[in-house]
Amino acid sequence: MLTREQILEAISHVTDMQYGRPLVELNMVRDVVVKENRVSLSILLIRDDENAKNEMRRQVTEALERAGVRVIHIRFREMTDFERAEIEKRLNRPASAPPEGQSRQAGGPTHTAAALSPLLASDSKVTFIAVASGKGGVGKSTVTVNLAVALARNGRKVGVIDADIYGFSVPDMMGIEERPQLVNDRVRPVERFGVQVMSMGFFVEDNAPVIWRGPMLGKMLRNFFAEVEWGDLDFVLIDLPPGTGDVALDVHQMIPQSKEIIVTTPHATAAFVAARAGAMAVRTNHDIIGVVENMAYYECPSCGQKQYVFGRGGGAKLAEELHTELLAQIPLGAPDNHPSEPDYSPSVYKADTPIGRMYDEMAKAVIAKC
16 A cells, blocks of 8 residues: 555645645645555645646656556645745745746735634633534534633633524524624624634525535635634634534644544444545544544433433544543433513523533543633
């Protein structure tokens, strides 16, 4: 089986059409995964250019086929401002300078990741936690909002970014009905339960679907930093889409210091799929704080007997596989909140409820780890 180094050597002659330098030399080939005779990789683009993509795809495919690769998957995405700045450093010119023969579009980005937002600066004290899952329906967003609220109850300043662009749900879960306000050309997040919230859900009408391709997702995520006035925060929780797609990659590359929590159910298959999200965090050198096993059991309200309706042991097995700890086992349930209450929300547990106290303990554990 070919190694990653051999794959990069095989395509070392392929040149970026915009910079005029080899892709490998500029570190524009990312996420190389080799499995038997199959290879997948990502190539960074300074801008979305179909002609450039087609030519690079042709050259890379031909080179890898000559090396004996049978199945090849190539993904293209526009580079982030941070990645652009890193490449410009390799070229020994200012990040604001365009590639040779090109001019920067008026109003185009010229800032590094640190300039994108003070939150991303190298000396920032903010702790980023990406909440991930291998598949949908395991309660990842429920865990995100309740952990965020629990952290706020413990005196921390918390922000939540609903990065599940296609499946945004955080505003509805937290009972948010208002929209962000524009103040001095900056978007001010909506505050609820002491948590600052930003979501794609604020910018679509009538629950309309978001029909976007990968590069647009990355741009929206960057806008959540560049255009939003977050203020002073201790924690930023990022509710990732399920799986290991474009947004997860962008988060890993834009916020290399981010930590991660993996959410699963006790079912063996759900834990098996969640392991992929954990493996992605490990491969991108992100610390995994722990695993949360959601819907761990159903507790009878009359007799207190526990019924393990989705099986047992998936969370513990996943934590062992990822060499981390099982942060919590949250039972199957729903908050007993009534729409007539002034602070009503469909998914946030009150502090004095059994599950609310579980999230409080989880928040304390997260604070201790960070």
